[in-house]
Amino acid sequence: MTSRPPGPEDGGQQVVHREVIVVGGGFAGLALAERLGREDVEVLLIDRNNYHQFKPLNYQVATSQLGISEVGYPLRGIFRRHSSVKVAVDEVVAVDPGERSVTLSDGTVCTARILVLGVGVDANFFGVPGAEEHSYPMYTLEDAERLSRRLIGELDRVDSPLGVTDAVDVVIVGGGPTGVELAGAIAENLRVVIGPRYDGGITGKVTVHLVDHGDALLKPFSGASHSYARRELEQLGVQLHFGTSVTHVSADGVELGDGGRIDAGTVVWAGGQRSPRLIADSALPLGHGGRINVNDDLTVAGHDGVYALGDIALIPDTHGGNGGKPASLPQLGSVAQQSGQHAARNILADLAGRDRTGFRYRDKGIMAMIGRGAAVAEIGRSRRQIQGHVAFLAWLGVHVMLLPSAWQRVAAVTSWVTDYGTSLRPRRINLG
CATH class of the missing domain: 3.50.50.100 (FAD/NAD(P)-binding domain)
Structure with a gap:
């Protein structure tokens, strides 16, 4: 990772640069960073928590069937064998898809050759009072x-x-x-x-x-x-x-x-x-449910070099599973994990100057x-x-x-x- 002191061109903010920045340590971000780490690609993974949480088992924590340590695992522990993957525990407060950059809570700006968004979703209360x-x-x-x-x-x-x-x-x-x-x-x-x-x-x-x-x-x-x-x-x-x-x-x-x-x-x-405010307030192209529109290769529509994965992305269902009509894939952990793995292959292709391929979900x-x-x-x-x-x-x-x-x-x-x-x-x- 390279960094430079703040200058007038960036408004006095510290700027760091990395080959690939991944926002979100969920299923998608984890799968992608692990795959790139095996190829020694320089990756900065940013998450507000220092752990990966296995969301499908959260309800078992709530009902005392499993403990926190059985559902959450430290991100740095996951990447201990991948020296090229670094973990930053911080809050991303702004995304600029045009510049392929994110701004952290302390004002630090992180830029990348390739930006990956896998931030997940928040609870939607549908405006119900209380x-x-x-x-x-x-x-x-x-x-x-x-x-x-x-x-x-x-x-x-x-x-x-x-x-x-x-x-x-x-x-x-x-x-x-x-x-x-x-x-x-x-x-x-x-x-x-x-x-x-x-x-x-x-x-x-x-x-x-x-x-x-x-x-x-x-x-x-x-x-x-x-x-x-x-x-x-x-x-x-x-x-x-x-x-x-x-x-x-x-x-x-x-x-x-x-x-x-x-x-x-x-x-x-x-x-x-619902989409988190971070995504809703960005210049990203949003579709149904406030999710990010992506192409079949998982890049964000209109923003080459920016990928969106997992629950936050409207990933096309290339099988046409809605009676032959265009449809998006469901918000499932398996979709997130497979999209992360496929995006990693496309990023490796980007870095090597090869063509990307379209994502096809293997529905299990x-x-x-x-x-x-x-x-x-x-x-x-x-x-x-x-x-x-x-x-x-x-x-x-x-x-x-x-x-x-x-x-x-x-x-x-x-x-x-x-x-x-x-x-x-x-x-x-x-x-x-």
Whole structure:
């Protein structure tokens, strides 16, 4: 990396230059930087956190199934064998695609021959009054830990020998994979893990509600998966509220679009995603949902040398999966990871003066966990459906292999064997 002192041409700001700058240490940025690191390409990876977080498992941190160290892993540890990859822990406050540069929180300007944006997305509260102030989003490891402290505190209150007369209700907004997996895990905690161990009838004192404006859970899945997920959640005691939306969130409950109300001290928001302000305020070409329009080679439309990857990018589905109409790929970890790997190959081609190639996503399917022995998976582009114990084991296998370190894989498997094989899951210590 080269740097120079501030001068009049850059307004007195420190300027550093690197061959490739990657903003975001998620699935896409990680895959790209690792591939370039193996080729000794000079890379600066910038992230506000010093760790990579495995977002699909955040809900298990929130429900005390896994610890933080099993879901988050230090970025510098991941790249310890790649000396050409350097990690900067800082906040990017501005992006200039024309100059292929980013500005950090202290005013430092980082420029690159090739700029890669993989910043991910934020929670979308859709302007619902009180939602941002009073609900618990589920998009970061910090979110998961904050919710964990809340849930443990509520369970401690219910289990108090002094007695609790009022009910404890948890409302989850959104019936997608995050909402379904979280609802199942919380309900299972109450019914299977904690309930049988206490004489006070803790299960009857806590109710889990899931609210969705549609008429089915897991919308991207098939009808068979919709029915299976609904049946399994209802058997766990989850109260499902379909065909209505949350119109207001307060400290003591939610108002519904059908005029109803649910009294609840804990509201979890799993209802949508939006582009972060960093992207919304930039000069990047934005499409549906505020995501960045990219070409099939993953470069940003109109900005050669700038790539956008993962959830923030509108990546064309070259298979024409929307009835032959132009479509974009879904916001999945597998899409992010594969796009990072392909962008790395195109960047190597850029540096060598070769032509880029178009990205073709290898669709391996989608899956969701509902509880012990209960999951759904739809395999491949044809979406061959499996459910129950087979899907449950497949879910565990896929997720453990995607963890970035061998230590995390061993720790996760150990936790899951104890968690799903027994009723011995310990409640975590609450420090907040």
